[in-house]
Amino acid sequence: MQINSVKINNFRIYSGLNEVIFKKSASSRNISIIAGHNGFGKTTFLHALVWCFYGRFIGEVDEKYKKEIYESGGYKKYAILNLNREIRNRPEDDQTYFVEVELTDVQIPTVPCNKLLIKRAYNLITENESVSILIDGFENELTKEVGPEIFINDFILPREIAKFFFFDAERIVSLSEIKTLTEKRGLSKAYSEVLGINKYENLKKNLEVLRIKLRKKSASIEEREKLETIQNELIEIEKLVNYNNDKIGELKAEIEMNQLLSEQYQEKLIREGNSISVEELISLKKLRDKLKENNIEIKSRLKDLLELAPFAIAGKKLEETSQQISKEFKNNQKKVDNDYIGDKLKTIRNQIKNSLEQRDFPIGIKNDFNTIINDIFNNNYEYEITQTLDKVLLDLTDKEYNEFKALYDNIKHSFNLTFRQIVKEEKNNKIFLAKTLRTISAAESKDSDIISKKFKLEKSKIDKKLTTLNFAVNKTYEELGRLQQIYATKSKLVAELSKTVSLDEIDNKKDEVVARLISELIEFIYKYKLNKKISLKQRILSGLKNLMHKKDFIADVDIYIGEDIFEINLIDKNGNLIEKETLSKGEQQLYATALLKSLVDESEIKFPIFIDSPLQKFDKKHSKNIMQEFYPSISKQVILLPLLEKELTEKEYNILFPNINQTFILKNIGEKSSINECNPRELFNEIEISQNVHTYKNSKD
Numbered sequence: 001m002q003i004n005s006v007k008i009n010n011f012r013i014y015s016g017l018n019e020v021i022f023k024k025s026a027s028s029r030n031i032s033i034i035a036g037h038n039g040f041g042k043t044t045f046l047h048a049l050v051w052c053f054y055g056r057f058i059g060e061v062d063e064k065y066k067k068e069i070y071e072s073g074g075y076k077k078y079a080i081l082n083l084n085r086e087i088r089n090r091p092e093d094d095q096t097y098f099v100e101v102e103l104t105d106v107q108i109p110t111v112p113c114n115k116l117l118i119k120r121a122y123n124l125i126t127e128n129e130s131v132s133i134l135i136d137g138f139e140n141e142l143t144k145e146v147g148p149e150i151f152i153n154d155f156i157l158p159r160e161i162a163k164f165f166f167f168d169a170e171r172i173v174s175l176s177e178i179k180t181l182t183e184k185r186g187l188s189k190a191y192s193e194v195l196g197i198n199k200y201e202n203l204k205k206n207l208e209v210l211r212i213k214l215r216k217k218s219a220s221i222e223e224r225e226k227l228e229t230i231q232n233e234l235i236e237i238e239k240l241v242n243y244n245n246d247k248i249g250e251l252k253a254e255i256e257m258n259q260l261l262s263e264q265y266q267e268k269l270i271r272e273g274n275s276i277s278v279e280e281l282i283s284l285k286k287l288r289d290k291l292k293e294n295n296i297e298i299k300s301r302l303k304d305l306l307e308l309a310p311f312a313i314a315g316k317k318l319e320e321t322s323q324q325i326s327k328e329f330k331n332n333q334k335k336v337d338n339d340y341i342g343d344k345l346k347t348i349r350n351q352i353k354n355s356l357e358q359r360d361f362p363i364g365i366k367n368d369f370n371t372i373i374n375d376i377f378n379n380n381y382e383y384e385i386t387q388t389l390d391k392v393l394l395d396l397t398d399k400e401y402n403e404f405k406a407l408y409d410n411i412k413h414s415f416n417l418t419f420r421q422i423v424k425e426e427k428n429n430k431i432f433l434a435k436t437l438r439t440i441s442a443a444e445s446k447d448s449d450i451i452s453k454k455f456k457l458e459k460s461k462i463d464k465k466l467t468t469l470n471f472a473v474n475k476t477y478e479e480l481g482r483l484q485q486i487y488a489t490k491s492k493l494v495a496e497l498s499k500t501v502s503l504d505e506i507d508n509k510k511d512e513v514v515a516r517l518i519s520e521l522i523e524f525i526y527k528y529k530l531n532k533k534i535s536l537k538q539r540i541l542s543g544l545k546n547l548m549h550k551k552d553f554i555a556d557v558d559i560y561i562g563e564d565i566f567e568i569n570l571i572d573k574n575g576n577l578i579e580k581e582t583l584s585k586g587e588q589q590l591y592a593t594a595l596l597k598s599l600v601d602e603s604e605i606k607f608p609i610f611i612d613s614p615l616q617k618f619d620k621k622h623s624k625n626i627m628q629e630f631y632p633s634i635s636k637q638v639i640l641l642p643l644l645e646k647e648l649t650e651k652e653y654n655i656l657f658p659n660i661n662q663t664f665i666l667k668n669i670g671e672k673s674s675i676n677e678c679n680p681r682e683l684f685n686e687i688e689i690s691q692n693v694h695t696y697k698n699s700k701d
Contacts, residue, residue: 001105001156001606002637004115010084010097011048013041015672022637025661031631031638034675035648035687036666041673042641043168045666046612050166051082052099052120053152054159055129061162063249070253079122079129086671088124095124105606108155111135111142118152157607164599168612192566195532195602197525204521211514212494230494237487244480251473258466265459266440269452284440291433293581298426305419312411322408329401349377529561536602540568543594546629548587554578568595593626597634608637613647623652632659650684 005021008014022032036042050065051058056075059066072078080088083097098121106116117134131148133139143151153159192198212227263285311318352373356366396404541557548554556571570578570591580588600609614626631638642648648656663680665687666673678686 001103001107001608003608004102004104005100006045006049006102007098007100008045008048009099010087011051011082011099012044012084013039013668013671013673014044014048014675015084015086016674018673018675020664020675020677022639023662028632029659029661030636031640031656031659032662032664033640033642033648033660033680033683034664034666035642035644035683036668036673037687038643040666040668041675042643042666043612044673045641045675046166046168046610048099049101049610050162052101052118053157054162055120055131055149057149057153057159060159061166064168066249067253067256070250071257076127079127080124082122083124084671096121098122103156106156108135108142111140116156118148118156157605161603161605164596164603165605165607166610167596195536195599197529197532197561200521200525200528204518204525207514207518207521208495211511211518227494230490234487234490234494237483237490241480241483241487244476244483248473248476248480251469251476255466255469255473258462258469262459262462262466265455265462268455269459284436288433288436288440291429291436294429295426295433297579297581298422298429302419302422302426305415305422308407308411308415311407312415315411318408318411322404325396325401325404328396345377349373532602533559533561536598539598539601540594543597543629544570544591547590547594547625593630597630600634606636608639609635610639610641612641614640614642624655627652627656631656644684644687653683 002024003022005019007017007019009017020034034042034045047065050061054061056079059069059075069075069078072081083095087093087095087097098119100117100119103116103118104114106113108116113135115136117132117137119132120129121131122129133143133148133151135143146154157165192201212231353370356369359366361369537557537559541554544554544557553572554570555573555575558569558571560567560569570580572578580591583591611631614631631640640648644650644653657680660680663678663683665676665678665683667676668674
């Protein structure tokens with residue numbers, strides 16, 4: 001899939017119609033650059049594309065869009081602010097803006113497609129947002145039937161994974177800073193989508209729903225009513241879960257805004273009190289935030305260990321269980337067909353005796369040989385094959401045996417030491433955090449003058465509001481956990497009720513087929529996840545080794561794929577876990593970059609990659625690796641939006657030049673920006689001319 005052209009009309013800083021036409025090129029020249037100074041519209045260009053694809057669902061693509069919608073006061077006000085400011089201030093002008101994208105090489109099942117056009121427009125007067133999709137210049141029944149939003153999500157690019165194709169290179173470090181269970185679940189959903197796991201999980205769920213429908217059809221009135229009641233309850237619980245997730249997002253955005261205000265008042269108080277410098281304040285804030293993050297992370301690790309505590313407490317029983325499991329495992333290893341082996345052994349013994357009889361040996365020697373042979377067979381082989389375990393208690397599979405041994409070895413060798421270490425870390429961290437908070441509190445304690453009192457009063461109001469908001473977030477998390485528990489319980493109840501319902505002969509055959517398919521799907525999903533896990537691990541490890549100049553720093557990558565959790569851990573050469581928080585920002589960005597490339601490669605989704613602020617936080621060697629290993633290979637079409645000389649120097653550009661297809665310059669006059677193509681060899685000269693013209697224009701103004 002490739003983008004042929006983008007039209008932006010009156011969207012934010014782009015006044016009037018702006019069109020960018022991307023030319024096809026040789027596969028080695030897959031990179032286009034749209035360069036400009038800060039505030040000229042690089043990020044807005046990316047924003048316009050994402051809005052064109054997803055409209056009011058843009059908040060589901062990335063947290064920054066959700067936050068912007070919230071801070072605007074809702075999607076309607078956000079949509080109004082998207083209109084170019086000058087046009088908005090001239091009511092006599094057409095109060096409509098739109099973004100249009102033309103794509104080629106789009107694969108739509110059963111629908112021939114050479115070109116696909118998506119156009120999204122918003123009119124402020126009518127408050128109407130419209131989306132039109134044309135396939136080879138015409139409307140299609142498929143787009144009408146499913147609707148434009150579902151069509152884009154299902155056939156172009158799912159919004160859950162759009163962040164992997166439209167990303168800010170400075171913000172992708174957030175992939176290495178995921179801590180809370182909610183964040184992990186959200187990212188895991190995106191991973192499952194991009195790796196193709198989700199579609200098989202959904203298919204399994206659909207088959208399970210079909211099985212319930214079959215049983216409902218054959219149920220008695222009483223059974224059917226009970227099933228329907230519980231299923232309706234599940235639907236309502238799902239709605240409440242979604243509502244609470246949205247509420248948590250809104251509360252967190254409000255908390256972030258109020259924290260910023262609180263910190264601003266705190267800084268003013270410190271300035272008035274002259275107790276510490278602004279630089280010291282910034283340092284204290286960073287230390288406080290780091291200690292709070294450490295506290296969350298330590299408690300999370302402690303919680304994980306506490307789940308193993310019952311096993312550690314029952315040490316003797318665990319040891320006995322381990323011995324029993326080992327005996328059963330060894331017994332299973334020895335299980336063979338005793339009769340078969342016995343017959344073979346008798347045949348061998350008889351052959352030896354017959355051979356002796358045919359030899360011209362004295363009778364005494366033959367008898368001695370026969371005695372020796374009988375003793376050997378009786379004392380060894382026949383004894384061995386008759387040995388069996390007295391009683392099989394657990395009968396674990398190989399997989400279950402390996403999982404238990406891993407648990408047992410962990411508790412026996414490292415649990416106690418790890419637990420003590422984490423408790424010590426938690427205690428020290430708490431002491432340092434309390435000390436830091438006291439220092440900050442002391443810095444703002446001066447309240448003898450009116451201004452300080454005013455600042456303190458305002459800060460107190462905001463802090464009280466923050467306490468209320470944090471309490472509301474915690475209560476919402478509790479409610480969310482309670483709902484999820486109820487949902488799981490009722491889902492099990494539905495499954496149990498479905499089993500008790502009798503089926504007629506035809507539906508019973510259908511049910512058997514569906515049950516078989518579900519069973520096969522479960523096995524397939526397990527193997528598919530395992531294959532994806534191995535493949536993704538190899539890709540990430542290879543990517544890290546190619547991008548990082550510390551080649552032995554990361555020795556291995558461990559990936560865990562659960563029901564709703566997908567975790568990626570980095571391992572050093574000593575087999576120890578590398579906490580991603582301890583990585584430098586540059587290393588975190590390298591990890592996130594390697595992860596993104598691995599996910600894109602593994603997904604096999606052919607879509608252009610847009611990268612805002614490339615090469616941020618990279619040193620020269622890492623920048624060279626990124627340009628040689630990452631940008632030329634991540635996609636057939638890559639669009640970079642750099643700030644030249646800061647995010648892409650001329651020397652770095654020359655390294656990238658063999659892969660450059662086109663270059664564009666963003667020019668700005670006042671509140672208006674435009675996009676102009678330029679010769680790739682003249683990019684830096686054109687930017688310098690543009691800068692001089694802009695500076696001259698501003699000085700004249």
